[in-house]
Amino acid sequence: MLENFTYLYHGFGIAADPFNILLMAVGILLGVIIGVLPGLGGANGVAILLPLTFSMSPTSAIILLTCIYWGALFGGAITSVLFNIPGEPWSVATTFDGHPMARSGRAGEALTAAFTSSFVGAFVAIVMITMIAPLVAQFALRFGPAEKFAVYFLAFASFVGMSKEAPSKTIVSMMIGFALAAVGLDMVTGQLRLTFGFEELLNGFDFLIAVIGLFGIGEILLTMEEGLEFRGKAAKIDAKVVWHTWKTLPKYWMTSIRSCIIGCWMGITPAGATPASFMAYGIAKRVSKNGKNFGNGEIEGVIAPETAAHAAGTSAMLPMLALGVPGSPTAAVLLGGLLIWGLQPGPMLFVEQAEFVWGLIASMYLGNIVGLILVLTTVPLFASILRIPFSIIAPVILVICAIGAYTVNNNVFDVVMMLVFGVIGYVMKKTNYPLAPLVLAIVLGDAAEEAFRQSLLASGGAISVFWSNPLVSSIMGLGLVAGLWPLISNLFSRLRTPQPA
Amino acid sequence: MKNLHALGLGTLTALGLAAMSMVPAAAEWKPTKPVEFIVPAGTGGGADQMARTLQGIIAKHELMPTQLIVINKSGGAGGEGFLDVKNSKANPHKIVITLSNLFTTPLATGIPFNWKDMTPVAMLALDEFILWVNAQEPYKTAQEYEAAIKAAPDGTFKMGGTGSKQEDQIITVAVEKALGKKMTYIPYKGGGEVAVQLVGGHVNSTVNNPIEAVSQWRGDKVRPLCVFDSKPLPYTDKILGDLSWSSVPTCKSAGLDVEYVMLRGIFMPPGVSEEQVAYFVDLFKKVRETPEWKQLMKDGAFNQTFMAGAEFKDWLTKAEATHKGLMQEAGFIAAAN
Numbered sequence: 145m146l147e148n149f150t151y152l153y154h155g156f157g158i159a160a161d162p163f164n165i166l167l168m169a170v171g172i173l174l175g176v177i178i179g180v181l182p183g184l185g186g187a188n189g190v191a192i193l194l195p196l197t198f199s200m201s202p203t204s205a206i207i208l209l210t211c212i213y214w215g216a217l218f219g220g221a222i223t224s225v226l227f228n229i230p231g232e233p234w235s236v237a238t239t240f241d242g243h244p245m246a247r248s249g250r251a252g253e254a255l256t257a258a259f260t261s262s263f264v265g266a267f268v269a270i271v272m273i274t275m276i277a278p279l280v281a282q283f284a285l286r287f288g289p290a291e292k293f294a295v296y297f298l299a300f301a302s303f304v305g306m307s308k309e310a311p312s313k314t315i316v317s318m319m320i321g322f323a324l325a326a327v328g329l330d331m332v333t334g335q336l337r338l339t340f341g342f343e344e345l346l347n348g349f350d351f352l353i354a355v356i357g358l359f360g361i362g363e364i365l366l367t368m369e370e371g372l373e374f375r376g377k378a379a380k381i382d383a384k385v386v387w388h389t390w391k392t393l394p395k396y397w398m399t400s401i402r403s404c405i406i407g408c409w410m411g412i413t414p415a416g417a418t419p420a421s422f423m424a425y426g427i428a429k430r431v432s433k434n435g436k437n438f439g440n441g442e443i444e445g446v447i448a449p450e451t452a453a454h455a456a457g458t459s460a461m462l463p464m465l466a467l468g469v470p471g472s473p474t475a476a477v478l479l480g481g482l483l484i485w486g487l488q489p490g491p492m493l494f495v496e497q498a499e500f501v502w503g504l505i506a507s508m509y510l511g512n513i514v515g516l517i518l519v520l521t522t523v524p525l526f527a528s529i530l531r532i533p534f535s536i537i538a539p540v541i542l543v544i545c546a547i548g549a550y551t552v553n554n555n556v557f558d559v560v561m562m563l564v565f566g567v568i569g570y571v572m573k574k575t576n577y578p579l580a581p582l583v584l585a586i587v588l589g590d591a592a593e594e595a596f597r598q599s600l601l602a603s604g605g606a607i608s609v610f611w612s613n614p615l616v617s618s619i620m621g622l623g624l625v626a627g628l629w630p631l632i633s634n635l636f637s638r639l640r641t642p643q644p645a
Numbered sequence: 646m647k648n649l650h651a652l653g654l655g656t657l658t659a660l661g662l663a664a665m666s667m668v669p670a671a672a673e674w675k676p677t678k679p680v681e682f683i684v685p686a687g688t689g690g691g692a693d694q695m696a697r698t699l700q701g702i703i704a705k706h707e708l709m710p711t712q713l714i715v716i717n718k719s720g721g722a723g724g725e726g727f728l729d730v731k732n733s734k735a736n737p738h739k740i741v742i743t744l745s746n747l748f749t750t751p752l753a754t755g756i757p758f759n760w761k762d763m764t765p766v767a768m769l770a771l772d773e774f775i776l777w778v779n780a781q782e783p784y785k786t787a788q789e790y791e792a793a794i795k796a797a798p799d800g801t802f803k804m805g806g807t808g809s810k811q812e813d814q815i816i817t818v819a820v821e822k823a824l825g826k827k828m829t830y831i832p833y834k835g836g837g838e839v840a841v842q843l844v845g846g847h848v849n850s851t852v853n854n855p856i857e858a859v860s861q862w863r864g865d866k867v868r869p870l871c872v873f874d875s876k877p878l879p880y881t882d883k884i885l886g887d888l889s890w891s892s893v894p895t896c897k898s899a900g901l902d903v904e905y906v907m908l909r910g911i912f913m914p915p916g917v918s919e920e921q922v923a924y925f926v927d928l929f930k931k932v933r934e935t936p937e938w939k940q941l942m943k944d945g946a947f948n949q950t951f952m953a954g955a956e957f958k959d960w961l962t963k964a965e966a967t968h969k970g971l972m973q974e975a976g977f978i979a980a981a982n
Contacts, residue, residue: 490860
């Protein structure tokens with residue numbers, strides 16, 4: 145472990161080169177812009193810029209590209225808070241409380257909380273990477289299909305158990321999501337499912353299209369009905385908002401620590417940032433004193449998912465470097481880059497390319513600090529966007545949404561799908577069906593189904609595979625408790641206060 | 646500057662077109678706008694890695710006057726990408742890289758396309774397949790592993806692979822036939838994930854491409870038993886201890902009579918002119934001369950056969966027949982076919 149610090153010290157020497165610092169700033173700014181435009185996304189941004197980096201040294205190149213990634217992560221929070229449009233899957237949970245805060249004139253606070261929490265989450269994850277990198281890689285190897293399914297099960301179950309709406313409505317919404325996720329190629333049999341002969345459906349329903357429609361377009365429809373006005377318009381823009389918010393943040397240290405742990409754990413087990421953000425939100429809601437107020441603009445509801453998502457997003461770099469398994473599309477593109485620079489990700493990377501690896505880790509520290517400073521200075525600027533009259537901003541959002549939906553696959557059909565999802569989102573909101581479980585199921589449904597069927601293939605159909613070792617059974621156990629929590633807590637309260645029914 | 650350059654090329658092309666009517670041999674087609682490079686597979690896989698390397702090489706050595714843009718269209722086991730090329734009739738600014746799904750996807754899913762719906766350009770290389778086991782397993786040779794499979798009941802040994810009813814499963818079925826024992830085939834999304842599942846001990850063996858598992862081999866986490874080709878690999882650079890790719894025996898010599906190589910080839914949409922095809926054949930010939938390409942071939946232990954024109958078409962016709970036969974025997978053909 146001590147030698148890790150020696151390596152890290154050398155890494156800082158490489159990353160703190162003025163040219164590399166400049167690259168960081170450029171990367172973060174580009175990333176924020178990419179993150180603000182829904183649909184463009186970090187993966188596309190990195191892919192477009194990848195060829196530009198071939199003339200640089202591998203370390204400089206990966207610093208630029210990872211900083212674009214950090215910037216996109218920061219930027220994703222901006223649209224979630226201001227317009228209820230999550231640019232990335234893990235920003236969905238940020239909208240639950242971030243957007244209500246913006247609507248009640250507290251956009252600056254919400255953005256500051258989001259950015260700061262992202263930073264905290266990422267920072268804790270990097271510290272963890274520094275300390276226990278080799279151990280963590282070993283732990284990730286223990287995750288076969290059964291363990292992966294258990295983690296997904298936990299994410300879904302905790303959502304059912306923790307939701308504010310009736311569990312039945314959550315389950316209905318989730319099942320619609322599963323059905324949509326099933327469209328396209330079935331990976332296990334190699335057959336097409338539910339495409340009804342339409343070539344447009346070969347690829348299934350893209351998460352981004354669904355989210356842009358359900359949240360973005362749905363939100364515009366709702367606002368139109370409510371009188372063409374953002375309530376955030378009345379917000380006072382105060383340059384000191386960052387400072388004022390910071391003073392309140394230490395109160396929520398418990399939430400932060402909890403979310404960091406959830407995030408790091410989900411990032412290493414290759415489940416990823418999306419379930420991490422949802423789980424952190426769900427647990428914070430259940431545990432917090434202010435839990436009842438979650439969903440109406442509670443700052444803790446922004447801190448929890450943002451911290452967890454970024455802790456997970458950052459610690460997911462570790463399996464990529466140590467095992468060569470990309471945890472996200474962006475990581476996959478970065479992986480392609482590594483190969484072109486002549487670096488083979490895998491167990492030997494840490495030994496043979498120590499300079500590169502520790503330079504990268506050092507750049508994570510510096511990149512996140514540079515990023516935090518850059519985005520915080522722009523908070524008042526972004527918050528003031530809400531002062532633009534809705535009648536002007538709405539068409540702009542609509543056009544950006546349409547462009548975003550189009551760029552996902554360069555397909556006009558997707559723009560139509562986005563509008564259809566917009567109407568579905570509106571109807572679901574009017575009838576009080578929660579949107580989040582639907583989105584969660586679209587994002588993770590495929591992966592969960594795959595893991596489930598792979599486990600059963602391996603076990604020859606025996607369902608006991610989900611209780612076959614201590615690791616998988618404890619995760620499944622947690623999942624069951626989380627899913628049945630409403631029943632359990634009900635039972636407890638009845639036992640404690642035996643009242644006549 | 647770059648715009649001026651492009652403008653100059655445009656003029657040249659126009660002149661070239663004018664000249665073509667008089668002296669066809671002197672006319673040379675060049676792309677006049679960015680060329681889309683379709684990858685009918687997801688990011689991070691073998692085809693994607695190769696396409697992005699090509700993009701890098703062409704940009705770095707300025708082998709093409711316009712940009713090459715990689716686009717992943719992986720829907721429907723790559724059917725999405727192939728249909729896009731098929732439907733872009735006579736568009737010379739689009740090329741596609743193939744993997745075995747060129748043959749397997751239409752057969753397994755009934756998605757309506759065939760390699761004859763596109764214009765074959767060139768075979769860049771052939772990708773090899775190797776039988777891998779976890780380094781902690783007791784099997785040092787293919788023979789020992791074969792004996793263990795034969796001695797155990799059907800379905801005891803688990804083979805991990807990429808996708809379903811595609812190359813990895815085709816090889817698995819061929820292995821099963823050769824040994825007369827069933828294995829349990831577990832499909833995963835990508836080759837990298839398959840290699841990690843092998844390292845984690847969640848499957849017993851895989852048939853990963855060399856490039857997908859080489860880093861795990863260097864870390865002494867997995868062990869290559871044999872290569873599914875007719876002759877051993879020529880690469881002698883040391884990878885683990887004294888071992889190199891050339892020390893891996895062929896499966897046939899180890900008593901497992903299965904041979905399979907995968908096409909890494911380039912196609913264009915239907916209806917493009919011969920000059921346009923010739924331009925890209927020439928482009929990829931130049932790519933093959935670059936040090937970066939040679940390094941990729943070495944890292945991935947590729948079979949460096951290059952083909953174009955009639956020779957390539959003959960190869961394709963034979964390969965299609967082979968795949969049809971293999972898939973028919975395995976019962977993988979969709980009802981629609």
